[in-house]
Amino acid sequence: MSTVLVLNGPNLNLLGTREPAIYGSTTLADVEALCRVEAGKHGLGVDFRQSNHEGVLVDWIHEAGRGVAAGTVKGLVFNAGAYTHTSLALADAVKATGVPLIEVHISNVHAREPVRHHSFLSPVARGIIVGFGPLGYALAIAALATLPAKA
Numbered sequence: 581m582s583t584v585l586v587l588n589g590p591n592l593n594l595l596g597t598r599e600p601a602i603y604g605s606t607t608l609a610d611v612e613a614l615c616r617v618e619a620g621k622h623g624l625g626v627d628f629r630q631s632n633h634e635g636v637l638v639d640w641i642h643e644a645g646r647g648v649a650a651g652t653v654k655g656l657v658f659n660a661g662a663y664t665h666t667s668l669a670l671a672d673a674v675k676a677t678g679v680p681l682i683e684v685h686i687s688n689v690h691a692r693e694p695v696r697h698h699s700f701l702s703p704v705a706r707g708i709i710v711g712f713g714p715l716g717y718a719l720a721i722a723a724l725a726t727l728p729a730k731a
């Protein structure tokens with residue numbers, strides 16, 4: 581079974597209690613559950629992870645790249661949190677591996693502070709889903725599922 585790697589960056593482990601007026605009350609465990617339901621509809625497995633450390637996320641993108649090359653990984657759904665706005669290293673990792681990426685943000689980053697309007701990941705993403713809350717993760721999995729299988 582092909583797998584979708586769902587990566588979550590810094591502070592997303594605090595979902596549910598973190599700034600609920602912006603991010604809601606859904607926990608990261610709830611997000612994982614909804615990802616599993618959505619992926620199941622498409623015959624995909626889910627590998628769901630969170631880290632507060634940029635280098636760990638880089639390593640996981642490399643791992644995803646190897647999985648894509650081997651045909652075991654369909655692609656990457658990535659909410660990089662604040663690293664979205666700061667990390668050339670994460671964008672380089674996506675570029676270097678060629679892993680199909682859907683960028684997700686729970687909040688509408690474009691309706692927030694100007695510093696959140698720029699994303700290093702958007703130029704290397706297949707698509708971007710922002711502002712739909714946790715549903716964005718399911719939409720991203722559905723989008724990845726439409727990509728043609730690796731030849």
Ligand code: DQA
Binds near residue numbers: 687
């Ligand atoms: C976020 C938006 C980012 O600007 C912020 O730093 C986050 C969460 C979102 O899901 O809305 O940590 O990626």
